[in-house]
Amino acid sequence: MTDIAEARAAALALEPLRPATPSSGFASGTLASLRDIVAHRQLLALLVNRELKSRYKDSALGFVWSLIRPLVLLLIYFVALGQFLGAARQVPDFAIFIYSGLTAWTLYGEIIGLGTQSIVANAGLIKKVYLPREVFPLSVVGSALFNFGMQLVILVTATLVAGRFPTGSRWLYFPLSLAVLLVWGLAIALLLSAVNVYLRDIQYLVEVALQVLFWASPIVYSWKLVQGAIGGTKWEAIYLANPVTLVVLGFQKTFWVAGDGEPFPPQLGARLGIALAVGVVLLWLCQRIFARLQANFAQEL
Amino acid sequence: MSSTTVVRISDVSKRFVIRKEKSLKERLVNFGRSNLHKEDFWALRNVTLDIEAGTTVGLVGPNGSGKSTLLKTIGGIIQPTSGKVHLRGRLAALLELGAGFHPDLTGRENVYLNASILGLTREETDRHFDAIVDFSGIERFIDTQVKFYSSGMYVRLAFAVAIHVDPDILLVDEVLAVGDEPFQRKCLERIRGFQHEGRTIVLVTHGLDQVAEFCDRAVVLEHGVVAADGAPREALRVLRADFEATRREELAKAQASDKPQTRAELAGVALRSASGQTGRPALSPGETLTVAMQVDAATELRDWALGVGITTPMGTTLYQTNTRLLGLPLPPLRGTGRFEFTLPDLPLAEGDYTIQASITQTDGTDVHLVPEAAHFSVEGNSPSLGPLRTPISFATL
Numbered sequence A: 001m002t003d004i005a006e007a008r009a010a011a012l013a014l015e016p017l018r019p020a021t022p023s024s025g026f027a028s029g030t031l032a033s034l035r036d037i038v039a040h041r042q043l044l045a046l047l048v049n050r051e052l053k054s055r056y057k058d059s060a061l062g063f064v065w066s067l068i069r070p071l072v073l074l075l076i077y078f079v080a081l082g083q084f085l086g087a088a089r090q091v092p093d094f095a096i097f098i099y100s101g102l103t104a105w106t107l108y109g110e111i112i113g114l115g116t117q118s119i120v121a122n123a124g125l126i127k128k129v130y131l132p133r134e135v136f137p138l139s140v141v142g143s144a145l146f147n148f149g150m151q152l153v154i155l156v157t158a159t160l161v162a163g164r165f166p167t168g169s170r171w172l173y174f175p176l177s178l179a180v181l182l183v184w185g186l187a188i189a190l191l192l193s194a195v196n197v198y199l200r201d202i203q204y205l206v207e208v209a210l211q212v213l214f215w216a217s218p219i220v221y222s223w224k225l226v227q228g229a230i231g232g233t234k235w236e237a238i239y240l241a242n243p244v245t246l247v248v249l250g251f252q253k254t255f256w257v258a259g260d261g262e263p264f265p266p267q268l269g270a271r272l273g274i275a276l277a278v279g280v281v282l283l284w285l286c287q288r289i290f291a292r293l294q295a296n297f298a299q300e301l
Numbered sequence B: 001m002s003s004t005t006v007v008r009i010s011d012v013s014k015r016f017v018i019r020k021e022k023s024l025k026e027r028l029v030n031f032g033r034s035n036l037h038k039e040d041f042w043a044l045r046n047v048t049l050d051i052e053a054g055t056t057v058g059l060v061g062p063n064g065s066g067k068s069t070l071l072k073t074i075g076g077i078i079q080p081t082s083g084k085v086h087l088r089g090r091l092a093a094l095l096e097l098g099a100g101f102h103p104d105l106t107g108r109e110n111v112y113l114n115a116s117i118l119g120l121t122r123e124e125t126d127r128h129f130d131a132i133v134d135f136s137g138i139e140r141f142i143d144t145q146v147k148f149y150s151s152g153m154y155v156r157l158a159f160a161v162a163i164h165v166d167p168d169i170l171l172v173d174e175v176l177a178v179g180d181e182p183f184q185r186k187c188l189e190r191i192r193g194f195q196h197e198g199r200t201i202v203l204v205t206h207g208l209d210q211v212a213e214f215c216d217r218a219v220v221l222e223h224g225v226v227a228a229d230g231a232p233r234e235a236l237r238v239l240r241a242d243f244e245a246t247r248r249e250e251l252a253k254a255q256a257s258d259k260p261q262t263r264a265e266l267a268g269v270a271l272r273s274a275s276g277q278t279g280r281p282a283l284s285p286g287e288t289l290t291v292a293m294q295v296d297a298a299t300e301l302r303d304w305a306l307g308v309g310i311t312t313p314m315g316t317t318l319y320q321t322n323t324r325l326l327g328l329p330l331p332p333l334r335g336t337g338r339f340e341f342t343l344p345d346l347p348l349a350e351g352d353y354t355i356q357a358s359i360t361q362t363d364g365t366d367v368h369l370v371p372e373a374a375h376f377s378v379e380g381n382s383p384s385l386g387p388l389r390t391p392i393s394f395a396t397l
Helices: A003-014 A029-039 A041-055 A064-084 A094-121 A135-161 A168-198 A201-215 A223-230 A234-241 A243-255 A257-261 A268-300 B024-029 B067-074 B107-117 B122-136 B151-163 B181-196 B208-214 B232-257
Strands: B005-019 B038-052 B056-060 B082-087 B091-094 B169-173 B200-204 B217-222 B225-230 B264-273 B289-301 B304-311 B317-322 B333-343 B351-361 B366-378
Touching: A029 A041, A029 A268, A041 A135, A041 B107, A064 A094, A064 A135, A094 A135, A094 A168, A094 A201, A094 A243, A094 A257, A135 A168, A135 A243, A168 A201, A168 A243, A168 A268, A223 A234, A234 A243, A243 A257, A243 A268, B005 B067, B005 B200, B038 B067, B038 B200, B038 B225, B056 B067, B056 B208, B056 B232, B067 B082, B067 B091, B067 B169, B067 B200, B107 B122, B107 B151, B122 B151, B151 B181, B181 B200, B181 B208, B200 B208, B208 B232, B217 B232, B225 B232, B232 B366, B264 B351, B264 B366, B289 B304, B289 B351, B289 B366, B304 B333, B317 B351
Parallel strands: B056 B200, B056 B217, B091 B169, B169 B200
Antiparallel strands: B005 B038, B005 B082, B217 B225, B264 B289, B289 B333, B304 B317, B304 B351, B351 B366
């Protein structure tokens, strides 16, 4: 045996034996999973990069396309709902109002929609290499955040152009809402991406569900209208139990300066705080379910 | 020096459930009866193995014997149904070259991505980048999208990344079977380098010669069970015997189903050396060997040929011929016939050899084939390696 070989064997002898696959124990595996993901953070960055680079590769406009879609949506809603149906007359700064909600919703929809497909889409890799599989839904979150960042720039620019730039303590709603959105989005994406491996119908179900949920949050209509229709009933409580609704309201609270006189649900901050706490627990639960289900990914794909 | 276990596989079993339905509708419709639509398949059963640091282990076996599943279990890609796999050190799995290459990214971007997937940090990739590109030999195209690469360039780049990963344990699955010959030689050279550096290699392959050449140890899997484990020579013998048994089974099945077929067998093969030794003769260099065969033909044997061959214990054929090749047509045979081949002045160096015997028909079908009909050895001390003995002279010019 050569010197290098002996040195290697000696170094290996000092290492403890470790299990080849992460523990799927419900509580015990959490830390190991986290450590595994952190160890692969460079890979995560590269995967995000890959998603972004490959998405609009070879198109002349490139990233501009990811901005055009929400802007066109904005235009449609602004013209059809705002002008023709007259919503703009009841809602001051209607464009900014819609775009605040739309920005939040696009991020949420992208995380869940693409996140659900992320494991199946990366089947080739999952079957051939061991990686903590959480990196695939996480990389979707990363690339979605990038798009979100660009939309946010447009939104902030719009508030500047409109002369109503958000200032002061209203900015507190923003990080809180964003945190709720990310935690819930990631939790659902993790769960659904794992279930989708076993039941491919999930990805189509998600598309439909996202369309329904879009209208279940006050994005293109105002909270005032909801209050007028179901205010004080148990439906209102259910409506407000939707974390995305709270997030959308939180975004509007931040960026829609003209809406200061408009009604908002009471204790929005506290509600967001509770949603965040519930979301964190949910995220942990979903990650553990994911860890359980991922054991058989390689053979089910 | 005591050896260190780097892979410990303890009592690993893996069950695959084969479901015949996938969609929600099918599951709902068949709900309750779903057990009818399931089938259990044990890919691995109670496999226990310890692999020491610095060894090269070949996993061999027929198709569907669980080789790849075992490799994936070691790699953590598949979790065993029961049992545990423990590892020591850094592991890299080369189950597919270029896993994770994205066609829309450039060669450079893919190198970083693939290296990261195989466990290199960014700094390490930076350090090795020039060497990787150099090894792949495609400097000119490194900033071109991978989708424009020829398949050869693709594989070269993928392999260049793979060999610059610095694993303690390397899992290799058939990937050596790609590329042109110079490239394959490059691969194998690199594997030898890895062995020299004391890395542990677990290799799944159908190339039994590769196992004989590279491995210190071979594990034969059959229906998910370890059938043999030990020096490549013994393990391969078990495997070849199995293949032969399977072949004979198929032959029997074909004979049972087909229209009346020629039935004949080699009832006995005996060796005799010029010095009169029989059984398992030990020849002196250049001695003459006689191979006597008895053929029992239950039905009339027509258009047939009797064959003889010499193989090494690893199964490499050194010599093979039959009466048809020799231009000696045999008359039809019914009942028992005795025949004899004489191999004068065998030019073999010292070592163990195996005699192979066969009855074939001139249309190419095997009637009976005995891969290990008899054994003999050659004694002596020729100043050379390899099975061939030849006179040699040397001169300085």
